[in-house]
Amino acid sequence: MIRWKLKKSLPFDVSDVHLDYQPLRQKDNGELSVLVALMAKNVVTQYEDLLLEAGLQPNKIDFSTFNLYRLFSRRLELSESPLYIAFHHGVLSILIFTQGVLDFYRTKEISDVDLDINRIFMEINNSLVFYRDRNPGCEFKEIFCHVSPAREETFATVLREACGIEPVILHPDLVVSSAEPSLGKNDILCDLAAALGAATRNL
Template structure:
């Protein structure tokens, strides 16, 4: 029976809607107990790295309860997946290994003071060490949010009776979703289109080497142009790009021409990913298949708590 098994709740805020899932642990795998989508009406939410994102707190909290309660039951712990456009997410190099979280945050605020969202002293900084370079420098994944932005999300969750056990960013959750399921030890570029945002993630031996996120129109030509603008930076930070496998994830309903646009930049075949969310589901989801793809970030977030 699953009545008393713990539920792992993931919520992605993306493309003007709430995308929520409930997972159950099944051995080393996860099963999808339920998934829901709920649109955020105009005037409720607008992502920004510099100012609070929730414009109508009362209606936002009401929507949270509406989408989460049928999935969570009595479970209050939740993993929140935010768009990267409400923060600064970057792969950066530093001279040495940070001794602790406090030292790392201070050094990041100083070295990246001109690119942090808002005043550096107000930024909430988190980081993960990735690897050591040949010259001894250290490569880190860095995420920074304006304190007021993060605090508003935390307060909204609390107002809905929820506890944000893990708060991170949707492109990274999508990457983690596929890393659990694919052999990505070889050089890989993941092109992810979700909620009106494009993310480019380069991996070597499953370690992130390059990350970039941009808002983009839902048109293959716009995706082509945005990736083309990033090619020089990718090639500089990721020399193995020329032999990397190209993976494409998208929550678009109409994908005609998208793979061809990406393929035209790299002159090699593009693997269009199918997250196969329906195969994870305990029961049939009452959603079109293209909408189900949009649950990938929420699933990746929930799986981080397992």
């Protein structure tokens, strides 16, 4: 059913992609919301070949955005309806949850070399306007952000402008202990955040 529905809107042959999905919520009228993941089969094959050549056995296909969420999930799940924004290796991710269920998801590639902060603001603001139009009366009580230490102040300012409240900046040292106290907030550990999130899958 999902493949049939997507076939009408995708600009490529749906048979050329791996497809997986996760049911999220069923409304009173029977309508079902699902999160759908697609990845081109030829891209998967390229990664599999590289891993096999390196002597590794491919096991799972995963997404950095969800690994970043997984890293901080225990803290985020303490909030009833959190807004979570991450900017990691040039990808802006916006996730909104309602009572623990993903309600909105968007990612956008944005160059991290000469960061256009106005574009970041517009992407976040437009996403929130779209979400609020679909959910009248929605107000965010808590906003969480993961970004490199060098970008923290800039992103905090953008989120205050876009949302009107002070964001909580999440650092990997919330979940990763280290003998070096400053390691959790430096660029090295932040760069590894998605990999750390993937590693927590087995904890």
